[in-house]
Amino acid sequence: MNIPKGKLHDECGIFGVYGMENASELTYLGLFALQHRGQESAGIISGTPDELNIHKGMGLVEKVFNKRILDSLKGNYAMGHVRYSTTGSSLQKNAQPLLVSTDKGELGIAHNGNLVNAGKLRKELEKEGSIFQTTVDSEIILHLIARGKSQSFNENLKNALFQIEGAYSLALIRKGLLIGLRDPNGFRPLCIGKKGYAHILSSETCALDLIGAQFIRDVEPGEIVYISYSGIKSEKFVQTPQRKSFCIFEYIYFARPDSVIDGRNVHEMRKNMGRQLAKEHPVKADMVIPVPDSGNSAALGYAEESGIPFEMAIIRNHYIGRTFIQPTQDFRDFSVRIKLNPIKNIIKGKRIIVVDDSIVRGTTSRSRVKSLREAGAKEIHMRISCPPHRHRCVYGIDFPSESELLAANNDISAIKGFLNVDSIGYLSQDGLMKAIGSKNNEFCCACFDGKYPVCYDDDLSKYIHEKDSFIREIQ
Ligand code: SF4
Structure with missing residues (x-):
């Protein structure tokens, strides 16, 4: 898949159903809703x-x-x-779910997140003597469960969970049983829904809406839910509660705006971020313009708070395929323009506030500013609805290395110069917490402040990279 370099990539989505005829059809629809x-x-x-x-296969769900x-995917549970790869390359062998045979029966796994001690x-x-089929960290969990000495599957599962560290929301499947669980810090989302008699597991509530299921609750950090013909059972696998460290970036960018996580609607949270941004970085201008779609909700909040009119002056092309023609100098900003194009008639001669959710390397934002200048903007004020990104993510989000992060290597005035904007303002971390209504520091904000809630070991990426570059898969 040809993924543009300028934006962060989502990680993975998981969906499960127990107790409905043709459960795979419902799962297929759920995956559609989680395609982002x-x-x-x-x-x-x-x-x-x-x-x-x-x-399983490479590409979009519909493909x-x-x-x-x-x-042919029969049965009443599924x-x-x-997947977007965060450990292990984008190869067919790494596609999930993984399914293995063990002496305790067949076992399948679907994983959202990243283990930080996977290398070790x-x-x-x-x-x-273990032999691995893939280069994804999720396979390690299967090995650890399969090697368990207990007669009880649940004990072997818990023993495996005691050994892994990092971010993991998991769905596991074995004969007659569907399991959902979240790591003790609760980095990634996972919720439970119900449709008729069937129980549903989903990364986000937007997938429950799509299939007409009712939201029941979020799976708690450190909780395992076992779903079978006899209903749903829950147990905590950690006795001492850890500091909850839900990924704040789910609210800023990754989750769909129509999802509700931990009782907070994502769109409303983004609007609040925009409102707070307007309080922290006011400026006189003629209009507030979102970078679609990532900046839509925050721009709406900024416009409401500031009283400056909201205008959809950048149009997104929703029908981008892949082109085999490599753009030449004549089409220098081809990749930026093909996706987003400004409306000259609206922008010409105007002072504009452009709202986006984040800046990573800054190259895409710089090209965007250039096309707004060419469209005749008189002043361009960039507003970003999160703090500057200075650190990479080790919990399952594909950030570039710190040397490539614009804000890790430049101060605000250098960023302003690089982007060629008249002013730039990022939402502060305190402001972000205020917007989200957090009083108890229940979020991971490590990509902003460098405070990693779970220590990490860097071995795996190098270790895996060597393996991936040695084996080439012809697709
Ligand atoms: S480092 Fe950033 S992207 Fe990664 S889990 Fe923490 S908040 Fe989310």
């Missing part, structure tokens, strides 16, 4: 009383599945995954 969380690969495992069936495939664990397992 991963566009590289998609897969579904479904279960009958006798067997588990799997299909990976068709009616024939869904018809779970699926959409994988090296230890390989030393003891």
